[in-house]
Amino acid sequence: MRIAIAEDSAILRDGLTALLHRRGHEVVVAVDNGTELLAAVEEQVAAGTPCDVAVLDVRMPPTFTDEGLRAALELRARHPEHGVLLFSQYVETRFATELLRGDARAIGYLLKDRVADVADFTDALERIAAGQTVLDPEVLSQLLRSSPERAALERLTSREQEVLELMALGRTNFAIAKALYLSAGAVEKNISSIFAKLDLPTDDAAHRRVLAVVRYLQR
Structure with a gap:
């Protein structure tokens, strides 16, 4: 060979x-x-x-x-x-x-x-x-x-995991931006990426936020 x-x-x-x-x-x-x-x-x-x-x-x-x-x-x-x-x-x-x-x-x-x-x-x-x-x-x-849900979480980047962890703590986008020294736009971009990687429905942003946190807590 x-x-x-x-x-x-x-x-x-x-x-x-x-x-x-x-x-x-x-x-x-x-x-x-x-x-x-x-x-x-x-x-x-x-x-x-x-x-x-x-x-x-x-x-x-x-x-x-x-x-x-x-x-x-x-x-x-x-x-x-x-x-x-x-x-x-x-x-x-x-x-x-x-x-x-x-x-x-x-x-x-x-x-x-x-x-x-x-x-x-x-x-x-x-x-x-x-x-x-x-x-x-x-x-x-x-x-x-390895469940599909866990595999989806493992696809998140380290930054996206940090954002999701703060979401699970109930932080707003503004608070997340302040904690991670990010712009508001960067936080929104990370959250959109989290929703996409977790294959969450696209109809309700608030609902997707809850579902993302539930996935995180069930990991």
Whole structure:
């Protein structure tokens, strides 16, 4: 296989590269961020030698939040057939849900601490390259336990979550703006985004505000 790796831990990145090389696979690029991985994949595609699978950590520079997921989603948007494996230390159900929301073929999500055998890891890569979906059992279990309502809340940005928390405390838009040092327009924009992400009805703003708070309290 031809493999691209994006992993900010130099030790793990170099270790994966060496292990895959020893098993006859070619690591065409090994970088520490999603931006460079995307650029390298595009170069390979342009040269007519596309990679089979891209392995990405979820949290990478510069913010260490969801860079790997964003790169994976962008990669799949550009090349829907390209294999993608999220290789993370944690179960991130929101990330898994976003990645699997479209075509789930050639997609995998494995937990670093649960891969005990290198052969299992390479087998997973080969299955993804062949178009299969590979999920760690723990990832699958948590996805099944994650309700649609909770998944919707997890789609909110950190700022939107702050706004919703203050809404749940009964704060007005003016009070929210003052507490978070935002303009009135910014607060309204965040609230509109919250309503949209929670799929709330559009007919009554006051009613939607109550429903949003109820969703928050039931999380």
